[in-house]
Amino acid sequence: MASRSTLRSDIFLLVAGLVAAGLPSAPSYGQQAQPLEKRFMLGVGTHQGLGGPVSSRGYVPAANINQIKQLGLNAFRDDFPWSDFESPGRRMGFTAKLGRLEEQVKSGVARPLLILAFGHHLVPNSMPPTTDEARQRFADYAAAAAQSVAPQHPVLELWNEWNMAAKKDPAFSVENYAALARVTQPALKRAAPNTPFVVGAIGDDPGWTWTERMLQTGILQYADGISVHLYNFCMAPAKRSSTEIIDRLTAFHRLVAQASGNPDFPVYVTETGWTTATNKCGVSEQMQADNTAQLILWASTAARWLKGMSLYELKDSGKNPAELEDNFGLFRFDNSPKPVACAVRGAWAFVRSSLSAERKSLSGGLVAIRTSSPEGGKAAIWSEDPNARYQVRLRNEAPNATFANPCDASARSASDVWMPVSSTPLLISAGGSAVPELDVRQAR
Template identity: 60%
Template structure:
């Protein structure tokens, strides 16, 4: 038996980002769709319901569209109106810090999708400045466009040069209107080989901006790759590229979309694995350095009712607002880790992840299998009377201290109060 056991060491290094609790230096958000669709949302988004759901989750931010075509009405009238009233309601609520996407063309402005002429760019700048001023009091974050690089696959106007030229024009106006609001660029969709990313990093755009954003999905990879681990590895790769290009290992990075849809189609995962993946990436976030400014899970609720339609099934809640397992998983994993002052990630055995964090007078440990088909068992090496052990969202009483406990992709959470540091034995079980 001892040959199968792995003892986890007591000591671990302090992470230098730890001057504040995690929830004061990192945003956990969700994607919403109040800014699209006009007065009534075909996706089923209602501000009062969304605000209640975000409060239930405990998230600290939301990301939404702030479309130019709805904010600038005919006659160049700029401001909130009936078309974007749902978005205004959510922004002015206590639902969290708004991360707002400045983008999409305007049907009354030639050459505006994307802006490629001086006239179109100036109209866009005027809109962006007015939009920033309208929400400045809510401590917003602004993101320039959404997955601009994906549009480049079909439209030759979506070039790196056009994006950088637009950013150079927009940033000064936005910063003048909302000086403390970060101006984030990129919003990069899937970028095989990092070709678009590297081209962007060779420009002066990182110096112009306050951070870069990226979207990471893996739901259409072979099933073994549809995991939080794969998403984290790609995010860390992106971080390394940005750090090398800027010479700044702490250059701000925002993961503004990630998630695991649950359709009855070939792309996607089941609802429990989607929930487990979200819990894992939230727990892992406590170990990232100050470069990671936030993660926005996509999206708050399903946007449709077709079981086999991929885009209908990204929600944390179903279309009818009933909860998926992810609701509890996000809420409990975030509540467990949000007070973390410092944390580290280790792999006591291949395929097994351990997150160890300190929260004042309490030590917390989360463990899980990063491979859905791989199982382990774990137990506390020494009896700890102050230990609390449970699975994320487990309804039954937690496993007893000292007993062998099964480990799967659902994180196991261990809290020990006082000065004792939990030490574990781990063995594979399949």
């Protein structure tokens, strides 16, 4: 066993420390402070709105509602297609084709984020809407759709990845998207004044060129928020990380803040995730779990402007292990959980009550998220390098402090022990007091 002095030579102090100095203990917070779960929507993508009464993707409302409850999520995202909501004779309302969506929405399991999208087979020039008549018909549908789900306090999103369709069809232009927003937003607000209307749903956009053109149209004056989809599963293996997603999202936020003149203009990530397909773009189930937990923990620090994140998707949509689209789920096609399911549940449970949070980059490529909550100070720590291993120890006595990983069934005492840090986040709870300073060393 190494001597105490030898151990000290292995230790480097966290550059910023992990002291909760500057983070008041819970009793000193004002009554206005709200927990993260009241300020931030953590959701998951589902597929109840597409495919008719029976889903070829294996989505069944009763099972999926239970899974959302298990995860503890407070939102879900799904499609609300125009062609299935407006029947001949311009009758608006849920139809048999939308029965699965109606059941999940009206279950009250979580707040719906619904996609207003797709043309209507009875409306000319509606895929996408490119004429005044088609836009007005779309706006009428959007208003009726908003009114039909208003009791569930939805967020409504304009279309899905319009910019991706633009690569093949010039009708999906920036100008046509902005024109649709200008007509839809007033109609929706008249029908459901308190329903947030979100534009964007921007798919892969290298260099943000399409996004910048969209922002130049002044579209944000017709929106309560902007949404973006962020994936990196087909990038070089070293970039298939939460860090890359966070960096790109931060750049996106800067563009939006500049265009809106509001540093807190609401941003929603309405799709993000990693596929576990057994092909060159897939990641391991453990990496999917670690990346997703890291992203949720980090999101707690950005809630001033980041208002929601929807993980793609609740369950695998198919059975082919090599098919990218079949393997994004938190649960497998047979509804058995992947490691990411408990990682999501554990990471969200750790931060959902937080009143404030901040991120620190530490020596050795470690990331620390510090939060304050009514239960006391907390810290989540992980290594951005999946191959690096560290250990941390409380520098001062904290007899009530505990530690765990997101999937652990129970926490252990953090008193006088070296705790392992890897790409799987280490979650330290200080047990009613501030998080003490930590010593850090490379794992032996």
